[in-house]
Amino acid sequence: MQLLDGKQLSLQIKEEAKVEVAKLKKEGITPGLAVILVGDDPASHIYVRMKESSCEEVGIYSIIHKMPDDISEEKILETIAMMNKNPNIDGILVQLPLPPHISEERVLAMIDPQKDVDGFHPCNVGKLSLGLDAFAPCTPLGVMTLLDAYEIDLKGLDACVVGASNIVGKPMMNLILNAFATVDICHIHTKDLKSHTKRADILFVGVGKINLITEDMVKEGAIVIDIGINKNSEGKIVGDVDFEAVAPKCSYITPVPGGVGPMTISTLIQNTIKAAKQREHQC
Numbered sequence: 001m002q003l004l005d006g007k008q009l010s011l012q013i014k015e016e017a018k019v020e021v022a023k024l025k026k027e028g029i030t031p032g033l034a035v036i037l038v039g040d041d042p043a044s045h046i047y048v049r050m051k052e053s054s055c056e057e058v059g060i061y062s063i064i065h066k067m068p069d070d071i072s073e074e075k076i077l078e079t080i081a082m083m084n085k086n087p088n089i090d091g092i093l094v095q096l097p098l099p100p101h102i103s104e105e106r107v108l109a110m111i112d113p114q115k116d117v118d119g120f121h122p123c124n125v126g127k128l129s130l131g132l133d134a135f136a137p138c139t140p141l142g143v144m145t146l147l148d149a150y151e152i153d154l155k156g157l158d159a160c161v162v163g164a165s166n167i168v169g170k171p172m173m174n175l176i177l178n179a180f181a182t183v184d185i186c187h188i189h190t191k192d193l194k195s196h197t198k199r200a201d202i203l204f205v206g207v208g209k210i211n212l213i214t215e216d217m218v219k220e221g222a223i224v225i226d227i228g229i230n231k232n233s234e235g236k237i238v239g240d241v242d243f244e245a246v247a248p249k250c251s252y253i254t255p256v257p258g259g260v261g262p263m264t265i266s267t268l269i270q271n272t273i274k275a276a277k278q279r280e281h282q283c
């Protein structure tokens with residue numbers, strides 16, 4: 001069994017990003033990221049702080065628009081419109097979840113698709129599903145980068161994705177389908193989850209449920225990608241997979257923490273640099 005070390009790879013990616021950003025700056029382009037953070041969800045605040053400090057580390061300019069929980073949708077849309085027009089901003093990210101009175105659909109659709117570094121705009125979602133070049137969501141794209149770094153080829157593998165969210169499961173499904181895996185996608189209404197997971201050469205799990213995947217649900221020699229981030233009763237960060245029991249059966253497995261998590265932020269950095277390079281070409 002080999003661990004897929006996302007922590008190490010993300011450090012390497014950030015080092016490479018520093019070089020690319022320095023090169024862009026020499027050409028007069030400082031990549032810029034605008035983040036919109038609504039309300040006071042503690043996890044969202046932690047994620048945004050981590051995104052901000054990674055930007056700073058690699059030399060990306062970032063601005064955080066913090067808004068109160070009772071902000072109007074209109075105000076959020078206005079802020080996005082302003083960022084769409086701002087030539088110093090290459091990437092726009094709205095931290096999710098949003099408060100219930102705000103339409104996530106309208107807010108995400110307001111972002112200029114060329115600045116949509118989270119890949120949540122319907123244009124980018126559609127392009128990704130067509131196999132066209134697009135901004136892909138950072139967590140699943142980070143998983144692809146991690147697999148690529150370990151030279152894991154998905155072509156022809158039987159894959160199972162557990163969780164069908166717009167942020168993780170569905171884009172994960174599209175990315176691995178584009179890489180020619182045979183994809184099975186499971187969700188809350190799946191009748192017999194084990195019958196699906198057990199068949200998989202590679203299993204992706206992003207649900208947010210501790211110990212959802214137990215040893216008996218995994219095929220001998222499988223690759224297991226745990227995209228879950230949960231806090232257990234002892235306050236420890238754990239994934240969706242019963243790591244201790246499942247790991248000995250795997251050819252590869254991602255640890256939590258230190259697997260997929262760090263890849264999300266390094267991918268955001270890569271997407272922001274990609275957006276800044278597109279600015280370069282437009283000039």
Ligand code: GUN
Pocket residue numbers: 093094095096097118138139167264
């Ligand atoms: N909330 C949970 N994950 C994400 C993410 O990748 N991007 C944004 N914007 N919000 C999230």
